[in-house]
Amino acid sequence: MRQIKAIVVDDEPDARRSLKKDIQQNFPEINVVSLAENSEKALEAIEKHQPDVVFLDVEMPGKNGLEVARSLKTQNIKTTIIFTTAFDHYAIEAIRYAAFDYLLKPVDMEELGAVLERYKTERNGHSLEHKLERLATWLSPDRIHFDTPNGFIYIRPTDIIYCESNKKKETTIALANGRTERVNMKLKQIEALLPPRLFARVSSSVIIGLNYLVKVDDQTKTVYLENMLVEYEFKIDSKHLKKLI
Template identity: 30%
Template sequence: MKIRTMIVEDERPARVELKYLLKQEDDFELLFLAVDGSEALKILEKNDLDLIMLDIQLPGKTGIEIAQQLQNRDNPPYIIFTTAFDEHAVEAFKLSAVDYLLKPISEQRLHKSLLKAKERILDQGNYQKKMENLLNILEANENKEEINKIAVVDGDCFLMLNFQDIYYFSTKDKKVWAHSYKKSYMTQFQLKDLEEILPDYFYRIHKSYIVNLKNIKAVIPWFKGKYQIRMENYSESEISVSRSRVDEINKLLNLK
């Protein structure tokens, strides 16, 4: 299966050159070309892609702004930034970019960057297979709630965590993490899958967070009618509640 790719570049010569170089790579399939940020986001709303070659200086939304928006999605595509300037490199890597290529881009340099992207994408595919196997095990059990545990990654093995010991789940770097008392573990799941198997006392307060309602210590009013939540015995900064979930949180926690 080929890696589904899009090039986002407003300068035609650079766009043509990247298209040519990418076509030399057998494992990659160029599906879309976009000339600005708005066009790229419209394409991403309707299509699942594995990789974006993303210019930073674009009309409308910049490449950095596009990458920031994608971070809030489940399974966002990987990104290779392409630019004539090196001033955004630190910010790009904070957004978990695969690479940051300075123009003009040589065929050798691009090939090396695409290999990195391929390794990450294949690794993600392996995680998905493991996750599917775990889900099949759970689904084979007629009463899922009797298990009361979830598998998390602990070194080279799967550790079985009790649901009640998990304070919340969050997404970071395209992975979902389970946070217990002062320790976090990577899981093989996506948040949408966890919503299907977790007990009722877990609630998705944000597209990036599911919290254990039993372990909420404080609900903090925030600007524009939103909330932030602080977990019991957990030192990390507050977790935001999506505006669309505020009314439901009010009902669940008897706030209003």
């Protein structure tokens, strides 16, 4: 088996050395070629060694691990990133959303083994560029302002599963956290505010979030969305179906 070249990035010296030692003792197919203690040295090491895998700490001074991941896109470096982090709900949600693997500190060897098995079987899956685009979208500070019957609300586009209008010129927005919000806006107004690469209109009354789209059935003209094991389905007009497939 070809050796897997890896780099460990962590601002804590003990954490760097401990992870390297654990990897060497338990996974001889992995060769840790470099250790880095901050974002600048991490980017230098990644550019120099072109590793297969980077174990990247999220919480670091200066640029954090999520920002380092985004910086790799500009260097056109293709590598697999496995984030390591003490539990931080926001960071974990961002990592999950972007389809990156992660390990919670202190790193458990069984979990590391499972992550490495996924790496071996899925290394030709979603590209780093695709994952970084999703990560950047999640981390965007942008919020959209919507008027509600009782005031207004700010919603992050990536939290929107679908928007469905009714005959009263109101729209229901379903969110990833399970909530729904009723806003006093027509669907056409909302469509103009949403990033077009993340959303698609499927009928005169429904816009779907493409990040939650899991299936399109062109025979029954139905689209299926999924979030946290909850499935949604909507009929799609023929003219919109052609654009979606």
